[in-house]
Amino acid sequence: MLKIDLSTCTKCGNCARVCPAFVIEIEDGGPVEKYPENCIECGHCVAVCPVNAVVHERMDPAGFPAVEDPGITLDAFNHLARNRRSTRRYKKEPVSRADMDKIISSARFAPTGENAQELEYLVIDDPARIAAIREAMAKQFKLLNALVKGLYGFVALAMGKKEAQRSRASLARIVAKWAEGKEAGEDPFLRTAPTLLIIHSKQKTFMAQTDAGIAGYHVMLAAETLGIGTVWNGFHQTFCKINGGMRKVSLVPKGHNVLASICLGYPAVKYKRNVHRRPVRSRFVGTGES
């Protein structure tokens, strides 16, 4: 699996030091691939070698370009992160295929637990399909609204009174908004977005959900750099988890789990200010100034 050129190897030992799965051991003559069955194909051994002496047979050498300074300051990063807003009003045109490709390619570099790289990306911008998903969500909301109303006592017991009251009021408002405004183009479900991205996976590893959370945020930040708005759609994601019909109308492959749903489009509303957030709650243990 690994080809290590011992004639150029400097025997610095870094390939063994960075390997997360302890595949390589340093012996007298240099690094030796000892446990190839443990390899997670992270590529670190190849990337860290100062003299290109390591080749991984399952990975294309062209996938290892030289590291470049991204030229991003913490201030610039914070501006990007602060400027991103959940967008709930979109222009009609879908995100161009070229931009969607760029955004998804960016998510490709998000880390995944044990380097699983199992996430799949489904982009829907067919207006008829988007409308069908919206209608299916409306049905789910109606059902949920009726359930929460009918079983309110249990809901309050399970969630606590305050949260149950808030959920009941919010569900009722969403259902009413749809009834009042559907014809005028109101959309409390997909938030008028012309494009829906679903991140799904067949994999059921422990970390799949976390992988999708990280990849989803990559998508949001990458979109922000292109002036494309996003909003995470927790409702669509949850309905897909619990309802086969919702997965079917959303064209999710059989046997796959929906791990993230993100609406995208060109924002129809511009924000002039960043928003207030509660101060971060943090604790530092053992890093106090002396």
Ligand SMILES: Cc1cc2nc3c(=O)[nH]c(=O)nc-3n(C[C@H](O)[C@H](O)[C@H](O)COP(=O)(O)O)c2cc1C
């Ligand atoms: C996991 C997750 C699920 C969300 N689900 C929804 C949703 O179903 N509908 C919606 O309009 N916004 C949804 N949001 C957006 C949040 O309401 C939003 O991120 C939050 O209010 C903060 O606003 P900001 O994104 O503009 O900073 C979701 C956000 C996250 C992170």
